[in-house]
Amino acid sequence: MSLLETDGLTKQFGGLVAVDDVSFAVERGETRAVIGPNGAGKSTLINCITGALEPTAGTVQFDGEDITDTSPHETVQTGISKSFQTASIFPNMTVRENVEIAALAAEHGSFRFNFLKRLSDFSAVHETADEMMDAVDLLGDAGVEAGSLPYGDKRRLEIAIALASEPELLLMDEPTAGMSPDETADTVDLVERLQEELGLTILIVEHDMEIIFRIADRILVLNRGQVIADGTPEEVQESEQVQEAYLGGVEL
Ligand SMILES: Nc1ncnc2c1ncn2[C@@H]1O[C@H](COP(=O)(O)OP(=O)(O)OP(=O)(O)O)[C@@H](O)[C@H]1O
Ligand SMILES: [Mg+2]
Known part of the structure; x- marks a missing residue:
């Protein structure tokens, strides 16, 4: 199939x-x-x-x-995930925060964060984010504000965001x-x-x-x-x- x-x-x-x-x-x-x-x-x-x-x-x-x-x-x-153009990046958040939000949203539906989630789940989100930032070579920029990335890096962040839903x-x-x-x-x-x-x-x-x-x-x-x-x-x-x-x- x-x-x-x-x-x-x-x-x-x-x-x-x-x-x-x-x-x-x-x-x-x-x-x-x-x-x-x-x-x-x-x-x-x-x-x-x-x-x-x-x-x-x-x-x-x-x-x-x-x-x-x-x-x-x-x-x-x-x-199925689609890499959107830069519109889906939150410019005032870090690269890591952008990817983690996408990972959380994929698990729970857009932005309905459950703050009672177990801590272990957050570490899974953290790990997924690490893996996806690494996949697009942005791990070294994890703490950088997304809005300040050069254009090509922003587009790769888009791909990491799309990958965050695995x-x-x-x-x-x-x-x-x-x-x-x-x-x-x-x-x-x-x-x-x-x-x-x-x-x-x-x-x-x-x-x-x-x-x-x-x-x-x-x-x-x-x-x-x-x-x-x-x-x-x-x-x-x-x-x-x-x-x-x-x-x-x-x-x-
Ligand atoms: N929302 C819409 N309302 C009306 N017509 C639309 C809409 N979206 C696309 N079209 C029309 O449908 C046709 C196909 O558009 P589409 O954007 O899918 O082409 P494309 O192959 O992606 O082109 P490009 O290479 O320019 O990106 C075009 O004639 C376009 O004008
Ligand atoms: Mg097109």
Whole structure:
């Protein structure tokens, strides 16, 4: 059984079919990429999976369970986490506090802290935070105010926050957007390490073809909401439809 599977997933915004009958699967342990031109429906697809958007039709299954109608908060508790852009960071709190809050929230539902929780549970939260800060190389900055981190570190903190719920599947929507070449290279290394060392399954939307072809095991290609290719990087690269969608027939 695949870890994640969509069947006929469709999202309409009025007359616009942003995601059109998309069926695809993500296998355990793989790095799965979604690519496509601007407006192809990549973010909408991801948002239908997290429950941020309600699909017009079709289903989403995670680990054999139907999660089509679950809210983003419930989705996190089933084991799917999305790395959001810097909006989810509390700038006046430390790196550690940001990650610990995310770990607590994942356990208890957003911000309904139970102050009667046993102390041993807090040490588990502390340990999870240590592990996730270490995974993104921010352990040395644990005490730093999050707002004062450089841009690339903030984006890695975002990833640590997403990891704090200890997901099986990590969703990333253009994690390198706005990064310098150095920050981009670090982030790509990080994504590779997360898959290898934490055994994470990753579903990533990314514009940079070089990155995609380097890290993806399989690639789903969308154009105008529809699947135009789905396969290994080699298979996708050879697809005429993909070449046309991207570059009007020029080879990738
Ligand atoms: N909330 C919304 N209301 C109406 N239309 C929307 C909404 N969100 C997205 N769309 C439209 O749906 C289509 C798909 O958008 P989406 O953001 O999923 O594309 P994308 O592949 O992520 O593009 P990009 O590469 O620019 O991030 C676009 O035509 C977009 O304008
Ligand atoms: Mg997008």
